[in-house]
Amino acid sequence: xxxxxxxxxxxxxxxxxxxxxxxxxxxxxxxxRGVQRMIEEEAYCVDILIQISSYIAASExxxxxxxxxxxxxxxxxxxxxxxxxxxxxxxxxxxxxxxxKLD
Numbered sequence: 001x002x003x004x005x006x007x008x009x010x011x012x013x014x015x016x017x018x019x020x021x022x023x024x025x026x027x028x029x030x031x032x033r034g035v036q037r038m039i040e041e042e043a044y045c046v047d048i049l050i051q052i053s054s055y056i057a058a059s060e061x062x063x064x065x066x067x068x069x070x071x072x073x074x075x076x077x078x079x080x081x082x083x084x085x086x087x088x089x090x091x092x093x094x095x096x097x098x099x100x101k102l103d
Contacts, residue, residue, distance in 0.1 A: 013069050024062050031055035063099055070095065 013021065035051045071092065078088035 013066070017065065017069060021062060021065060024058060024065075028055050028058045028062070031058065067095060067099055 031051060032055055035048060035055070038048050038051065075088045075092050078084050
């Protein structure tokens with residue numbers, strides 16, 4: 001998928017899922033700000049790393065939720081309608097590859 005294709009498709013995230021994602025992202029934002037504060041206050045390095053690990057794990061959960069939603073809606077719709085199947089499979093492959101960092 002080239003950069004022009006990213007974000008061109010209609011989003012299908014359900015309202016309740018969108019709210020969950022937004023709440024998680026707000027929590028992550030707070031964690032990142034907390035790490036910034038810890039660095040400013042010269043907190044113990046291991047404590048900073050623990051907090052970084054926490055927001056990385058939370059970010060991975062958000063990515064997993066978005067990926068699942070993409071499979072449940074965008075990919076499923078393409079398969080059911082038999083439209084753009086190859087394109088959606090390729091798009092899914094690239095998204096998974098990016099998510100799990102395969103190269």
